[in-house]
Amino acid sequence: MDFSFTQEQKRLRQEVRDFLEDEVGRRLWKPSCDAWIQGHNPAFTKRVAQRGWIGLTWPREYGGHERSFLDRLIVTEEMLRYGAPAACHWFSDRQIGGSILSYGSEEQKREFLPKIVRGDIYVGLGMSEPESGSDLASLKMRATEEDEVYVVNGQKTWTSGASFINYVNLFARTDSDAPKHRGISEFIVPMDLPGISRIPMIDITGTEAWNDLFFDNVRVPKKYLIGQKNTGFYHVVEQLAYERGGMERLMGNYPLFDALVTFIKETKRNGRTLSQDTRIRHKLAQLQVEFEVGRLLMYKVAAVMDAGRPPTVEAAMSKSYATAFEQRLANTAMDILGPYGLLLGDSKFVPFEGLASHSYLASKGYSLQAGSREILKNIIATRGLGLPTS
Amino acid sequence: MNLALSEEQEMLKKAARDFLEERCPKSFVKLMEQDDRGYSPELWEEMAALGWTGLVFPEAYGGSGMSFLDLAVLSEEMGRACVPAPFFPTVVLAGLPIMNAGTDKQKGEYLPDIVSGKTIFSLALLEPELGHDPDAITVEATRDGNAYVISGSKLFVPYARVADYLLCVARTSRQQEGVTVLIVDATSPGIACTVLKTMAHDQLYEVVFDQVRVPRENVLGQPDQGWPLVQSIVQGANIAKCCEMVGNLQWVMEDTIAYAKDRKQFDRPIGSFQVIQHYCADMYTCVEGARLCAYQAAWMLSEGLACAKETALAKSWINEVSPRVLNLAHQIHGAMGVSMEHELHFYTTRARPVEVGYDQSSSYLEAIAQDMGLV
Numbered sequence: 216m217d218f219s220f221t222q223e224q225k226r227l228r229q230e231v232r233d234f235l236e237d238e239v240g241r242r243l244w245k246p247s248c249d250a251w252i253q254g255h256n257p258a259f260t261k262r263v264a265q266r267g268w269i270g271l272t273w274p275r276e277y278g279g280h281e282r283s284f285l286d287r288l289i290v291t292e293e294m295l296r297y298g299a300p301a302a303c304h305w306f307s308d309r310q311i312g313g314s315i316l317s318y319g320s321e322e323q324k325r326e327f328l329p330k331i332v333r334g335d336i337y338v339g340l341g342m343s344e345p346e347s348g349s350d351l352a353s354l355k356m357r358a359t360e361e362d363e364v365y366v367v368n369g370q371k372t373w374t375s376g377a378s379f380i381n382y383v384n385l386f387a388r389t390d391s392d393a394p395k396h397r398g399i400s401e402f403i404v405p406m407d408l409p410g411i412s413r414i415p416m417i418d419i420t421g422t423e424a425w426n427d428l429f430f431d432n433v434r435v436p437k438k439y440l441i442g443q444k445n446t447g448f449y450h451v452v453e454q455l456a457y458e459r460g461g462m463e464r465l466m467g468n469y470p471l472f473d474a475l476v477t478f479i480k481e482t483k484r485n486g487r488t489l490s491q492d493t494r495i496r497h498k499l500a501q502l503q504v505e506f507e508v509g510r511l512l513m514y515k516v517a518a519v520m521d522a523g524r525p526p527t528v529e530a531a532m533s534k535s536y537a538t539a540f541e542q543r544l545a546n547t548a549m550d551i552l553g554p555y556g557l558l559l560g561d562s563k564f565v566p567f568e569g570l571a572s573h574s575y576l577a578s579k580g581y582s583l584q585a586g587s588r589e590i591l592k593n594i595i596a597t598r599g600l601g602l603p604t605s
Numbered sequence: 606m607n608l609a610l611s612e613e614q615e616m617l618k619k620a621a622r623d624f625l626e627e628r629c630p631k632s633f634v635k636l637m638e639q640d641d642r643g644y645s646p647e648l649w650e651e652m653a654a655l656g657w658t659g660l661v662f663p664e665a666y667g668g669s670g671m672s673f674l675d676l677a678v679l680s681e682e683m684g685r686a687c688v689p690a691p692f693f694p695t696v697v698l699a700g701l702p703i704m705n706a707g708t709d710k711q712k713g714e715y716l717p718d719i720v721s722g723k724t725i726f727s728l729a730l731l732e733p734e735l736g737h738d739p740d741a742i743t744v745e746a747t748r749d750g751n752a753y754v755i756s757g758s759k760l761f762v763p764y765a766r767v768a769d770y771l772l773c774v775a776r777t778s779r780q781q782e783g784v785t786v787l788i789v790d791a792t793s794p795g796i797a798c799t800v801l802k803t804m805a806h807d808q809l810y811e812v813v814f815d816q817v818r819v820p821r822e823n824v825l826g827q828p829d830q831g832w833p834l835v836q837s838i839v840q841g842a843n844i845a846k847c848c849e850m851v852g853n854l855q856w857v858m859e860d861t862i863a864y865a866k867d868r869k870q871f872d873r874p875i876g877s878f879q880v881i882q883h884y885c886a887d888m889y890t891c892v893e894g895a896r897l898c899a900y901q902a903a904w905m906l907s908e909g910l911a912c913a914k915e916t917a918l919a920k921s922w923i924n925e926v927s928p929r930v931l932n933l934a935h936q937i938h939g940a941m942g943v944s945m946e947h948e949l950h951f952y953t954t955r956a957r958p959v960e961v962g963y964d965q966s967s968s969y970l971e972a973i974a975q976d977m978g979l980v
Contacts, residue, residue: 496971500977503977511894
């Protein structure tokens with residue numbers, strides 16, 4: 216047992232911090248909550264790529280560095296601490312690259328992975344559909360095999376960054392007679408193919424957070440099928456573990472935590488700083504305890520990945536735990552700020568640029584995206600503890 | 606970073622579990638709850654023969670020279686089995702401080718007998734008014750020639766009745782931190798022990814000192830400057846207790862899951878209902894968090910690293926989740942869980958959030974707040 220980091224890992228963390236400090240210092244972007252999913256900044260992604268921090272765990276032959284998932288967690292933890300706009304590469308780096316590595320052909324690995332690593336292409340997710348949320352296996356999008364292509368028809372929803380992405384990682388039904396888990400295939404589809412259109416969706420914070428994607432007779436060359444036909448749902452189960460088990464589930468709104476701690480140290484009410492009020496001080500300490508426990512759960516996920524197992528149960532646990540923490544953080548911030556918490560980012564008198572109101576609203580989605588809390592607890596209970604499904 | 610136990614630790618864990626499952630069933634725990642001494646000298650001897658009482662002490666004193674982390678592993682298994690024995694007071698509350706702060710003479714005198722299981726120690730720290738700072742120590746030890754004379758009342762002293770020696774924390778100076786830790790022969794004239802009836806019937810005592818004479822050479826550590834030693838005793842005790850509680854909670858979780866799989870209502874196992882599944886998932890998450898933060902603190906102490914923050918983290922979290930896990934366990938067990946026929950009550954009464962009052966939960970939050978710079 217060893218809870219410490221190696222010298223090399225400490226150096227890596229420091230390098231990432233120095234890089235981000237410099238970026239913030241030069242005002243290249245402003246730290247914000249949810250920047251890992253909403254902060255699309257191609258120039259930033261390019262600079263991160265130049266540092267070699269995309270595809271860190273991947274084989275060298277595809278541009279990776281063959282470092283551990285723990286190392287990757289260190290990088291992402293720092294990105295989140297600074298609220299860095301990493302959305303252009305986040306999904307490919309986290310799960311899509313991994314799926315190509317696990318199931319893709321040699322040709323696909325050579326085509327996509329080096330471009331992702333260099334920050335040249337961005338890949339988004341096409342999983343959910345209007346009628347298929349938690350029950351993803353019921354998805355209806357069709358991909359019909361013809362000579363050289365799959366013809367794709369249907370709708371995807373909740374796709375982030377659709378105005379930026381060059382490719383979408385798509386899951387579509389290729390056999391409608393098979394049981395629902397066994398008729399789905401995975402694709403990586405260029406967004407510039409004829410027949411793809413999108414309608415932006417505005418979320419509760421007023422941000423253009425997602426998109427509906429429509430596929431109308433889109434002819435996808437067969438070379439974009441990932442792995443075997445009809446095995447896509449099994450890929451997705453593994454992918455989702457990677458999607459869930461990352462530090463963004465704990466630190467998506469970390470800039471708010473940071474700002475709140477500073478705020479209570481500096482703000483006086485009734486002649487004393489808020490931090491001198493035991494009730495407020497202990498609320499923040501309680502959040503810190505919950506944060507530290509969440510951090511340990513996240514490191515456990517990385518340890519499981521480094522041991523070569525998909526962290527299905529561990530990721531479900533860490534995400535359901537950590538998103539509840541993020542929500543409590545947002546609620547606590549609103550409580551402490553009082554009426555100031557109501558102010559939006561561009562409002563007069565708004566504290567820390569509206570991080571609190573934004574996060575309070577956005578946090579309602581934290582426990583839904585990438586697996587609702589209920590689905591995650593089902594996974595923990597049935598896969599982790601062996602409880603019966605009926 | 607490596608979150609797994611070593612092969613040797615896994616072996617220790619397994620050996621401890623096998624031994625305790627055989628030699629310490631709940632029928633035995635129940636028997637010891639009704640026993641005046643609260644432990645069985647035969648089992649104690651066996652534990653000593655297995656090397657448990659000597660686990661962390663240097664080979665020079667007959668011990669195995671293993672680490673605090675190894676002791677943490679053993680503590681977890683003892684918590685799992687609710688072992689009724691004076692192990693924690695002897696080894697953690699007294700043996701470790703003697704090893705860490707004792708003179709060579711004291712170590713030579715006391716440690717070999719702790720290792721062999723011949724002597725039992727305990728710690729007389731808390732007083733009726735409680736409190737977790739040095740002001741709370743009011744029992745006085747006054748100098749009289751080459752001796753100290755202790756008078757006053759200590760509470761919640763584990764296994765005092767069977768202890769051969771007590772470490773007594775007494776006030777010897779008017780300065781705030783002016784306390785001294787004294788090694789007191791428990792057979793000295795003037796010591797009276799009265800058992801306190803606790804919910805776990807687990808041998809906590811009131812110990813009244815009436816003009817008890819202790820030779821000066823029995824000062825452990827520095828006279829009048831014993832507070833840092835007390836803090837280090839409390840820290841080690843808290844971490845070991847956290848690990849013991851992880852063992853408690855692990856058993857509770859496993860037992861509850863087995864029950865949920867087995868118990869049928871509406872023609873199906875209750876564990877197939879999502880609400881029960883989610884309760885179980887919550888328990889599992891609480892216990893995993895408890896395990897990680899308890900072992901993080903144990904590892905740090907074992908490595909000689911400063912771990913006040915990590916200890917406070919573990920204690921805060923475990924104090925909070927222990928009642929939560931037990932409430933869920935009771936909810937899932939239904940009325941059977943509150944019956945003495947079932948074994949759950951052994952844990953409900955032992956996995957207590959405020960263990961022997963070493964500190965209150967709010968004091969750990971305060972430690973965390975200060976670490977965050979919130980003052």
